[in-house]
Amino acid sequence: MSDVPEHRRAVIAGIGHTEFSQHSGRSPLQLAAEASLAAIRDAGLSPADIDGNVTFAMDGNDELAIIRSLGIPELRFSARTRGGGGGACATIQLAAAAVESGHADAVLVYRAFNERSGHRFGQPQVAPNPDPAWNLHKPFGLDTPAKIYALAFQRYMHEHGLTNADFGLYTVVARDWAATNPNAQFYERPITLADHQASRWIVEPILRKLDCCLETDGGVALVVTRAERAADLPSVPVHVLSATSSQIEHGHEMFAYYDQDLGEHQEAAAVGRRMYAEAGLTPGDIDVAMIYENFTPVVFLQLEALGFCGRGEARDFIVEGHIGRGGSLPVNTNGGLLGEGYIHGMNNIVEAVRQLRGTAPNQISGAEHVLVSAGRSGLILGRRP
Amino acid sequence: MIQVRPPVPNQDDAFFWDGARQGKLLLQRCAECGTVRHPPAPMCGTCGSLATDALECSGRGTVHSWILSHHPTEPDEAPRVVVLVDLEEGHRLVSNLVDTSPDEIHNGMAVDVCFVECTTTDGGTITLPQFLPAGRTATDR
Numbered sequence A: 001m002s003d004v005p006e007h008r009r010a011v012i013a014g015i016g017h018t019e020f021s022q023h024s025g026r027s028p029l030q031l032a033a034e035a036s037l038a039a040i041r042d043a044g045l046s047p048a049d050i051d052g053n054v055t056f057a058m059d060g061n062d063e064l065a066i067i068r069s070l071g072i073p074e075l076r077f078s079a080r081t082r083g084g085g086g087g088a089c090a091t092i093q094l095a096a097a098a099v100e101s102g103h104a105d106a107v108l109v110y111r112a113f114n115e116r117s118g119h120r121f122g123q124p125q126v127a128p129n130p131d132p133a134w135n136l137h138k139p140f141g142l143d144t145p146a147k148i149y150a151l152a153f154q155r156y157m158h159e160h161g162l163t164n165a166d167f168g169l170y171t172v173v174a175r176d177w178a179a180t181n182p183n184a185q186f187y188e189r190p191i192t193l194a195d196h197q198a199s200r201w202i203v204e205p206i207l208r209k210l211d212c213c214l215e216t217d218g219g220v221a222l223v224v225t226r227a228e229r230a231a232d233l234p235s236v237p238v239h240v241l242s243a244t245s246s247q248i249e250h251g252h253e254m255f256a257y258y259d260q261d262l263g264e265h266q267e268a269a270a271v272g273r274r275m276y277a278e279a280g281l282t283p284g285d286i287d288v289a290m291i292y293e294n295f296t297p298v299v300f301l302q303l304e305a306l307g308f309c310g311r312g313e314a315r316d317f318i319v320e321g322h323i324g325r326g327g328s329l330p331v332n333t334n335g336g337l338l339g340e341g342y343i344h345g346m347n348n349i350v351e352a353v354r355q356l357r358g359t360a361p362n363q364i365s366g367a368e369h370v371l372v373s374a375g376r377s378g379l380i381l382g383r384r385p
Numbered sequence B: 001m002i003q004v005r006p007p008v009p010n011q012d013d014a015f016f017w018d019g020a021r022q023g024k025l026l027l028q029r030c031a032e033c034g035t036v037r038h039p040p041a042p043m044c045g046t047c048g049s050l051a052t053d054a055l056e057c058s059g060r061g062t063v064h065s066w067i068l069s070h071h072p073t074e075p076d077e078a079p080r081v082v083v084l085v086d087l088e089e090g091h092r093l094v095s096n097l098v099d100t101s102p103d104e105i106h107n108g109m110a111v112d113v114c115f116v117e118c119t120t121t122d123g124g125t126i127t128l129p130q131f132l133p134a135g136r137t138a139t140d141r
């Protein structure tokens, strides 16, 4: 448990985002600025109140360009998370560390890109990659995230006797949630398992098109401050009960093949253990889970690693209806990254805040604790301290 | 003919590609404590030594996992089987399974290394360690 006094603990005070689309028609910087100003105003603050920022190492929007666009006079804390979407929750961890320690009073967290109309993550890496981690993989044909991840997912399927149709069970649930979320790109477009099975192979026999997240243009921002500061603001604060990350010695966000048990998401398991201990909660206390999914199988691996079901039991957990409407653990109630859109996992944190404020399009009544997992980082957010 | 996107070898992993060109499957080994590390790294995480030699592997192993690469990418005109191989020395390697029909592949199948010279997308050539079902001989490529 944290030894930071309750009044100094971190809260998420503001959320903002642009529309999620396949073609924004404007610069990533504009998307970042629009989402950021929306989040600052949602918090009841003005840009001059922001004195810290966090974004992804991969984000293309420079901090100075952001503060110039928004009219933020000075940042006294500025940080970036390593890696890609696995670090989505680590942005909040860094922001919380900054406000709880006093290194900043109000931290703006942003992520924005044109990931569909601009650089598409799903396309092959054509240019020689300066990161030597690619050397032992790209020459053998591992040049897209789908292929890179699928090589590990196949082992999980083999161990538990799963087929691609089992992964489609998750897609059907996610698209059901998205169908009633007006922010979702697949609003009013639910699918059946037959639709999933009719989508084309991306990596046979592991992933079809409808197992993949939705490359998206858009921006998301959040504002993190201390509970004592939020008490003076008009917005409803959401409390950061736990925020942690995991980078392990032989792990890798893409090429995690070596010295690994491919049937377990080891970072998510470490993140889960630490989160529950810090928050003083158990998996049974979680009302809603937001689980990063670049591809459907990572939902299975995280459900197991986070203790919501046992190893190899995620398929049955989904079949039993736990993660859908009326289930014991609604998962990705915005439609997730393959139903609402893929803003590198940050839109899942926005949904968690809405669930705790009671303002989500698919509101789960009485939600007290929402867990957000990005695999390599995670949060437990609470309606109360 | 597969066109390969070439690696950009550096001081830490050039030995792997040099070995393949000589028909050897080499893994980096700490010259002080003998710890094998793959992928390569400049320092031994076990003892801190910077001195390395190489373990020449037998090339025998089993398939840990596999995919059929279908994504419509240009170099992969024909579907390519990518495998994770558990080498008999106890280390894991990414490679390809050649001259093998997808319906005969299964987790745990025994495989042997072969060395295949491939053309690269930048107009050069590279020798890749590849794998065949155990006992099978590579067709002339």
Ligand SMILES: [Zn+2]
Pocket (backbone or CB within 6 Å): B030, B031, B032, B033, B034, B035, B044, B045, B046, B047, B048, B049
């Ligand atoms: Zn050593």
